[in-house]
Amino acid sequence: MPADGQAAPDEATVAHRIFEQLSEAIISGELAAGAKIKEPALAAKFGVSRAPLREAIRRLEERKLLTREPRVSARVTILTPVRVAELYAIREALEGIAAREAALRVQPADIAHLRDLLRQHEAALDATSDDLYRQGTADEDFHFFIIKCSGNASLVQILCDEYYNLIRLVRRQHSRASGRARRALIEHQQLVEALAEGDGDFAEILMRRHVAAALRSILASIATGNGTAA
Structure with a gap:
């Protein structure tokens, strides 16, 4: 329970927030085309556990903003x-x-x-x-x-x-x-x-x-x- 007495946001809410923030980072160019998605660094940056982060990354892959090859980290889509x-x-x-x-x-x-x-x-x-x-x-x-x-x-x-x-x-x-x-x-x-x-x-x-x-x-x-x- 947070110090202000409010309930902590559930994982779905956190995942949606991270999805929106990463989407904007990709679209703005903050995350460049081809950039590798480093889960530990992003988890630390957003102050979240890996579970909602991975859900956000999964959604970004569904939206084709990220691509992933087998046994390789997700990367920002390169628009050929x-x-x-x-x-x-x-x-x-x-x-x-x-x-x-x-x-x-x-x-x-x-x-x-x-x-x-x-x-x-x-x-x-x-x-x-x-x-x-x-x-x-x-x-x-x-x-x-x-x-x-x-x-x-x-x-x-x-x-x-x-x-x-x-x-x-x-x-x-x-x-x-x-x-x-x-x-x-x-x-x-x-x-x-x-x-x-x-x-x-x-x-x-x-x-x-x-x-x-x-x-x-x-x-x-x-x-x-x-x-x-x-």
Whole structure:
């Protein structure tokens, strides 16, 4: 029992906290691609036992943020061009479906929220010269919100839970490409108008084109050693 009289957090709660902290460390680059996960050091850093730490590591492996080979410690995922292309093929197809379904269910308040997000994103772009599209947390993420608006629980689970942090990792590692941030903003604005009109067919087409354009920029940037907003 802690000194303040409150019950100690259970292992599941501790594991979730560590999962979130390690996810952010990977996405921010604090834990670099290919870095070895050293359990004793992390247990000491977080002040926890090995059991919740291992549960957090298992979840990170499920989310593909960590990889492990037999009899080898887990390492931070290295996003090769092949892996990125595979991920974005899934993303293009599923986010296209999400946009189609969102167009049929989206409410006026949702459209207002999306337009407000884009005004914030545009203001952020205007305030800097680095041509970097920052979407921040899930609450600020244009794509995350559209997926939620689809009302499709399976799509939400796959894209917002299973793949979301991996997509964020791609964005962080490939966050710059000349002109891409402005183009992405325009594409987002066009998507909102299709959603507002309830045009599911066009919303799906626009979303698929948008994700495909992001992938092309990412692959081009990998080849030249730069990066892109996705």
